[in-house]
Amino acid sequence: MEAREVLTKFKQNEITLEEAEHYFRKQPFEEMDYAKLDSHREIRSGFPEVIFCSGKADVHFTQIFKKLYEENGEVFGTRASRHQYELVKELFPQTEYDEISHIIKIEKEKKEHVGKIAVCTAGTADIPVAEEAAQTAEYFGSEVERIYDVGVSGIHRLFSRLDVIQEANCVIAVAGMEGALASVLGGLVDKPVIAVPTSVGYGASMHGLSALLTMINSCANGIAVVNIDNGYGAGYIATQINRLGFREK
Template identity: 90%
Template sequence: MEAREILTRFKKNEITLEEAEHYFRKEPFEKMGGYAKLDSHREVRSGFPEVIFCSGKADEHFVHIFQKLYEDNGEVFGTRASRHQYELVKDLLPGVEYDDLSHIIKIEKKHKEHIGKIAVCTAGTADIPVAEEAAQTAEYFGTRVERIFDVGVSGIHRLFSRLEVIQEANCVVAVAGMEGALASVLGGLVDKPVIAVPTSVGYGASMHGLSALLTMINSCANGIAVVNIDNGYGAGYIATQINRLAVRENQEQ
């Protein structure tokens, strides 16, 4: 539970003073054997709970971390998960969901409010797995997401047909492989930040996304920030931060 929830429950006499004190006296991390230290105060500091990068984790470690984060937060989110990892936890935690496209595994609270709006755009259909990682990350953290797929520069009229929706968003995520030109085009058409996500989609000279990465870093358009190759999670996280600031500003006005 986060600090606000603890204080609210104490105010409503749902927990005792001793129980509230026990929470605040806890270390800012929780040791799990000799293999992990869960950052239990991350949401207090940053506004976002800890999530799991699932790839490469031993089965036992993954299961224990996944269960513990769910017990602490009432929901849990993991990226780069395999179907094998899903099989490990699906009987232990019946509410778990797995997406084969984005490789996201999660248990999410029902009836979650989604605020503001970001637009997640892809150049091609092959970029959708990374875009879905970005979109589902943002949705998990409470952002309303508009998906706009397959609007790359080889048929730019497709992008123009959805331009009004994109321009209404508080932030735009541009996901593209090949030469990665979509981010530059969007940067010249919107007055909001653009987060460029290079993907490893392309033929040999794309160098597994390096060509798209270099194009995006060298963009002549303003207002573009670039995350690592295939890093949909990082883009969804930053887009949510920007979206929250925009919503807060609108509320204050």
């Protein structure tokens, strides 16, 4: 439970004073020998802990997933495999898995998604990273507008959706190859642009390094760059920006 939920339940006489005290007396992490779950992360940062699933042993992954769900009533993981999905689906049949973004989650029903984040890709091959960004932002409560396959090789496609992009509180630009989309968007909007280089491209793209260098060296203002293929990082930062933009309206 979140701190606000505990206080609300106590105020409404749904839990006792002793039960509320027990929650706040807990140490800020839970020791699992192989992991220390940061149970107070949402109190500090506004976002609960997320699982980076890739590379985790089966027993570690399933126990971490189980513990976070029991703690928060929902859980979100990135870079999950279908094998990992099959493991936790046996425990929690309501688990959802997206083959494109490799996101695995159990999600509470949210009342609404607020503000707006525009997630744009240069090409269709960039969509897996873009979906990681978009679904991260949606999980954390942001409204997301997807605008895919609007790269600079056919820039008229971007202009056809420009009004929607300019309405957003933050823009995520996902591109491989030469990574020029972020620079173009940076010159067209008055909101922050989060650039995400992807590993999409031929040999000289160097698995995303070419796009990364282009984005870092952009002549457009207002662009911040995350690591190659880091859709989650982009979705997280964009949500922080979107929350500020929503509060100011």
